[in-house]
Structure formats: structure tokens, C-alpha cells
Amino acid sequence: MAHTTANKEKLLLRIKKIKGQLGGIEKALEDEKECFNVLQQISAVRGAIQSLMSEVLDGHIKEHLGNHVSDEQREKEIENLASLLKSYLK
Template identity: 70%
Template structure:
């Protein structure tokens, strides 16, 4: 079973919180809040996205790079993960 399926509820809770944070950013902009408040909301949302990414990456590493994976599969997964991380940290 995929780790995203096993952790589905925890991941969905994180996503719903992020949606709420994005809504708060939208509301702050619509309400013409001061830029510092908007920046705080953006920062909090970014932190939440990073936490979500970290949780999924951790599960991915455990599931796809563990000892139960063949060396060929591991090499393929490593290349895919490196490619993903390069786009993520841009």
C-alpha cells in the first residue's frame, strides 16, 4: 500500500489547513491589510507546504528506497527523487 494512501487522513488534514491559510491570504489582500500581515500569512503557508512536502518525501524514501527494493528500482527512484528535489528547491 502506498504511503500516501496509508497516511491519507493526516495528509488531507495538512492540505485543508493550507487551503485555510491560502483563504486567509486572499482575505487579507481583499481587506487591504498591511503588507506585514500578508507576508506573515504567506510565510506560514509556505511553512505548511514545506511540512507537507517533507512528510510525503519521508514516506516516499522509506517506501521506495528501503532494503526491500531492488538495486535497479532504487537507482531509478533516486534519479526521480533528485529530479524532483531540484525543481523543489529552485
């Protein structure tokens, strides 16, 4: 079972929380709150997304490249991971 399945509930909860944060930004815009307030909230969402990325990536590397994976599958996963990181770290 993949790590995203094992941690499904925990990950869904984090995404729900991020959606809640975006709802807060919508409300700040609707209420015409001061711009700096909006910037702080966007900055917090960026932090939450990066932390989510870091966690799912960590599980991905440990789970999908390890010794229990078939050679064929590992080769595919290595290509995928390398290409994802190239785009993410640009």
C-alpha cells in the same frame, strides 16, 4: 500500500488547512488589510508547505528505496528522487 495512501487522511487534513490559510490571505487582500499582515500569512503558508514536503519526502525515501523494492523499481525511483531534489534545492 504506499505511505501516501496509509497517511491519506492525515495528509488531506494538512492540505485542507493550507487551503484555509490561503483563504485567510484572500480575505486580508479583499479587506485591504495592511501589507505586513499579508506577508506574515504568506510566510506561514511557506512554512506549512515545506513541512509537508519534508514529511512526504521522508516517507517516500523510507518506503520507495528500501530492500523490499525490486531492483528495476529502485533504479527508477533513485533517478526520480535525485532529479526532484536537484530542482527543489536549487
